[in-house]
Amino acid sequence: MNSLIIAQMAVSGALMGLVYALIAYGFQLTFATSKSINFGQGELVMLSAFFSLTLLNLGAPYWLMIPGGLLFGVVMGLVVERACVRLTLEQKSEGWILLTIIFGLLGFSAAENIWGRDDRPFPSPISSDALHILGINVTPVEISVAIGVFAVMGVIELFKRKTLLGKAFEAVSADRDAAELMGISATHTIMLSYGLSGMVAAMAGILISPITTVGPTMASALILKAFSVAVVAGLDSGFGVVVIGILIGVLESLTSYYLGSGWRETPGLLLLILALAIRPNGVFGKVSIRKV
Amino acid sequence: MLQVENLRAGYGASEVLVGASLHVKQGMIVALIGANGAGKTTTMRAISGMIKPTQGTVLLNGKAVQGMSASQIARLGLAHAPEGRKVFGPLSVEDNLLLGAYHRLPGFLGFHAMAAPDLEKIYNLFPRLRERRLQAAGTLSGGEQQMLAIGRALMADPKVILLDEPSMGLAPVIVQEVFGILRRLKEQGITLLLVEQFAKSALEVADYAYVMDHGRIAVEGTPAELHRNEKVIAAYLG
């Protein structure tokens, strides 16, 4: 009996972990090209979810809502790049940390006032009646989350590996100056990465909303764990985030079962600080070479 | 093809280039030699847009390009194989070559087929790159990386190539090989501006040469003329 409960907790934790992994993947996309990340990514997840919900409420069909929501994410990602990141990268400063935090705050306040502070349900055409698989309850909605996460990450990875544009993306990550000499515009590539990152955030919002409901604070806990996943896995390692995401998802679900739900954030946060202490570049990260 | 007039550039407070002028005509190999710190590499970086010149003009095929970004200049037909080779370490050799032709290939699909004939040409020129086409470029030896860097520049089908210190850090045998390749490329009629600290080797392949000193052109002439110039011989040709 007990082992069955643990297995149940582990499975649902792992599914949540995939969402953390997806958001963390969004950090990696922008970090690869520009060594910067959007600290307001959580607000991007939340705003995209609200936007998608509004589309549904306006009568848009489900199949139209998804591209609409993703497009919104892309646009927001581009706005963040233009308003908060580009200038500070030109100045070679780390001002983008502060500016993206500020942008997140603005987004949060806007959502609070436009859509209200209450949590709202997010309708989904997929059933949330549990299926019993080997004695474990899994809902189709949860399965759709897993499929969605892998689909988005798969498509982007395919793009990076199989198209010339994707290879250019990798080239900018490897050596920005040399990429410029090939005629690849680093500025455009960074814009592309922020657009993709915004899209990934929107996807995460759309996937998670049917499970968690939509509200201004829906992403504040999510994003902390996505940060943990990104740092523990390393900001430059492709699928490391999936492994670490699942690990942290399982750990937190077990923690909240044994210690109470108030403690569920702790394993991720502790792992993050621990990872920084032991492997500052992440478990799957590369060690960088200092130059003089 | 490439005309540089009175170019000034530097890094922060220190001005390295104080008015350099040089011309590269179609189908010629032009060497730029001079002591270390004379400003050869800075000249190249200022031409290709890696640093912004503070003054002067750069005409590429008659079009003023100074002040443009490096990627814009590259799209106009200038390929710069930079000092230190700068291959994309994590990417495969073939991907490196494909990216060399980035601006003239379709972005999504079909680029491979379109680039195949050019790839074939490069592989024929550098058989060792064919052997290692799927290997990550960062794991190649120094000489192979230099060949890759040259191959990548050729892939752009450029109007002018800037080649910065191809011999840097290579064993003498490999340097010979690199210069052998430059000779073959010369027969095929490429237009090349070559920076090289091995002045003698550079003068052997070059049609014309400039000698730089303290950020400006001190002497210029055909290799034969330079060989007759005693000052140049004393300073650079030992």
Added chain:
Amino acid sequence: MLKRLIFLRGAEVIAFVLLGLIPLWVSNSYALGLLTLLAIYGILLIGLDVTVGYLGQVNLAQAAFLGLGAYAAGVCVTLFGFGIFSALAVSMLIGLTLGALLAFPALRLEGPQFALATLSFSALSTTVLNEWEGLTGGAQGLSLNRPAFFGHAVDAPGFYWLCLILLAVVWMAMRNLLSSQWGRAFEALRDSPIATDAMGVGTYRHKVAGFAFGSSLGGLAGGLYAFNFQYLQPQSFTYDLMVILLLGVVLGGRKSLWGAFFGASLIVLLPNLLSNRLLFEIVAALGLLLALVVGLRSWLSKHQLQFQAVAPIIAMGMLVIGGFMVENTENWRKAIFALMLFSVVVGLPDGIMGFVARYLTQLFRIAPPALPQASTLDSVLPAKASDGAILLELQNLKRYFGGVKAVDDVSMQVHSGAVHGLIGPNGSGKSTAVNVISGLYAPTEGKVLLHGKLLPSGSLFKVARAGVSRTFQNLQLFGELSALDNVMLALKDAYRVPLPLVLLGLAKSEEICAQSDALALLQLVGLEKQARVHAKDLTYGSQRFLEIARALARKPELLILDEPAAGLAHPDVSVLVAIIKSIKQRGTTIILIEHHMDVVSELCDTVTVVDGGKIIAAGTPEEVKRDLKVIKAYLGVADEAPLQA
């Protein structure tokens, strides 16, 4: 000197006296409450400024340290019946300890990872405060009474004075810290962490200490906060407060005590600003006006629309228009903070204080204090008799980067007292070799021995401490520091006063000694006239010489000069040769990487030639010049039989 004292200290004294006198005239308890908060936030922001300003890192944990300090004081008072000072001491200690614990792992990385770690720490501490109900009362909150002060109940003015005195103490301690070696180290490690390590001043330990110090001020402010409100809730110390604190530091002006003070005033006044509609509209309109003026000026001078100029106009415009559109500005307070903060960060990155300071320094030119007499060079850099024994030995040293063998099996010996030249074509591996010796890179294989003992590998700091000092091919000066400070930072064994005494201002005499010694070294390289000039404003040649003086301040057994003549004009090269000769006369062993063969011939006793990562020749300069292999390596392949492709 007197003028300087009056201007700089006078303003501080007047401000504190005025603040201290206010309760005697004003009995309004609301105003007194605001002033008390001002003092508390002042302490908090001075602490935050250590990381955000001086260390240049985005620190998102200061709100958490405020909370932890507050709870520590609260728990001490309610559960253990501590007095007011012992409770405050515990608050400070908690801040210090937890700050150090967080800093050890977090400060190993820069930028985003550090910000993330501090963010996680904040979330973690909120969780603990919420969940550890037995100690903190959880979400219910914790009520406490302000403890008595030696049997006297502390009333509101009394508590205000306590806070004000503590602010003054913190202010003085901070100023003493900043005018000591610590302040120089903070400045240096932002300019060039690599050079800071290479000068034997541990980047990492200074960062950790700085962060822990800032956190302890957070804890102290927390203790005062607890006694001020006498009721604590975990929600008070979350992310929102953190953003407001950052707003305070950035808007007030980073790296400035006055900036922290202005920032604190702003934080205290913000809630009033939002509750009064008219006031808000005036401020918003003023903000827009300022942004427009600044924007217009930049457009007139540069003739192009720059993001720095346009973005604040848009943000302030949104604030003005939004002010008319929304009903209740209180509900939008986060958005309002965000827009204000955005405008400041983009348009006024130095904050109010940076802006004001620029004009003040133009108005009042205050001469810096006079410099002491320079020490004699003999006392700073005593001449050593060299015994010619082996000082440095490389055994089969290898360093690979991917497939590139930058250093491939190099063995060589450097004799004590000699100038040992290391030459070779570009990219031959000379620089990599000295980078391995000086600890920037760990060797892939092989050993580096100094005096027959293994040198630490892969740590610039440890190698520097072991007696190896170096200059850099691409200059790594501390541009924001004066020439004198550059040398003073590196001075070996000059700073022995422990930190607590430094805070009390008892390091002045050793500071003056260090100035004299540094001046002697500046004299050696002919820069004593430019002692007060910022390193970044020196001419290129002088910068090269300053790096040598700085490296000598380590009083090294082995001095590595990495292409010191690169980019130097001819007259400067002869000065350089003279400098190196005089260093050699004092018995310091030198490794000289150089391209100018005439310089090498003139200075070097022994020369090692490398090419392709391997040693191809060694001997006296004359022998090496005649070596066929060397000629070939330097002149390329053309000397060989004509080659056919």
